[in-house]
Amino acid sequence: MEKYESQVYQHGTLGMLVPGLFEGTLTVAELLEHGELGIGTASGLDGEMVLLDHTPYLVQSTGEVRILKPEEKVPFATVHFEQAKDTFTASALTQKQLGEQILANYPYKNLFFAVKITGRFSKVKTRAVEKQTRPYKTLTQVADEQALFDAEAITGTVIGYFAPEMFQGMAAAGYHLHFLADDKSMGGHLLDFELDQATVQLQPFATIEQHFPMADQEFLEKDLAIADLHAQIKQAEGQN
Numbered sequence: 222m223e224k225y226e227s228q229v230y231q232h233g234t235l236g237m238l239v240p241g242l243f244e245g246t247l248t249v250a251e252l253l254e255h256g257e258l259g260i261g262t263a264s265g266l267d268g269e270m271v272l273l274d275h276t277p278y279l280v281q282s283t284g285e286v287r288i289l290k291p292e293e294k295v296p297f298a299t300v301h302f303e304q305a306k307d308t309f310t311a312s313a314l315t316q317k318q319l320g321e322q323i324l325a326n327y328p329y330k331n332l333f334f335a336v337k338i339t340g341r342f343s344k345v346k347t348r349a350v351e352k353q354t355r356p357y358k359t360l361t362q363v364a365d366e367q368a369l370f371d372a373e374a375i376t377g378t379v380i381g382y383f384a385p386e387m388f389q390g391m392a393a394a395g396y397h398l399h400f401l402a403d404d405k406s407m408g409g410h411l412l413d414f415e416l417d418q419a420t421v422q423l424q425p426f427a428t429i430e431q432h433f434p435m436a437d438q439e440f441l442e443k444d445l446a447i448a449d450l451h452a453q454i455k456q457a458e459g460q461n
């Protein structure tokens with residue numbers, strides 16, 4: 222049997238956003254060379270990016286969904302090429318229940334893995350952060366001002382990642398998932414869902430490629446104090 226291995230690519234780290242490094246440092250065109258599926262945010266923390274079928278949708282705090290242009294830049298994004306290892310169907314589960322079921326049924330708790338869920342959801346609750354201008358606030362201050370969206374009986378796709386606890390800071394430990402409705406009427410950073418009937422695909426990664434904005438003077442000079450980094454990420458990402 223051929224060895225199964227795939228990899229994930231990340232530009233920037235979630236921890237860099239915490240003290241307010243929101244300026245885009247990689248073009249969307251460059252990002253898309255590394256994946257066709259993924260999540261991220263746009264320059265100035267302008268909403269929640271959902272990369273599906275090689276198309277970078279951006280869910281803005283106004284609720285509008287637009288497609289990012291190739292020359293636009295992102296401060297933070299995680300992407301991969303689709304090569305699912307596991308596929309199963311799920312029905313009548315909350316986000317928390319599904320997350321626990323995955324970790325109970327698959328030996329992935331110490332790996333990064335992608336989660337893709339397509340189907341019908343009875344409830345979806347998302348948020349989108351608002352575009353910031355300089356001087357930038359901190360991530361937790363911005364998260365306090367996020368726009369919230371609710372939908373019921375909606376079809377769409379969830380895409381995102383699980384990161385082991387020890388990588389909190391590089392990514393968001395645990396699940397970090399975004400959603401986009403099939404009709405593009407609603408999406409964003411997932412806070413909660415109840416799936417009705419859906420197909421779940423998992424893709425564990427043998428390799429993570431972590432790319433840094435090494436031409437960005439602001440990043441190079443920033444003091445990334447990590448004393449309360451974990452608490453701030455948990456607060457900003459809606460983890461509990």
Ligand SMILES: [Zn+2]
Pocket residue numbers: 260269397398399410411
């Ligand atoms: Zn997010």
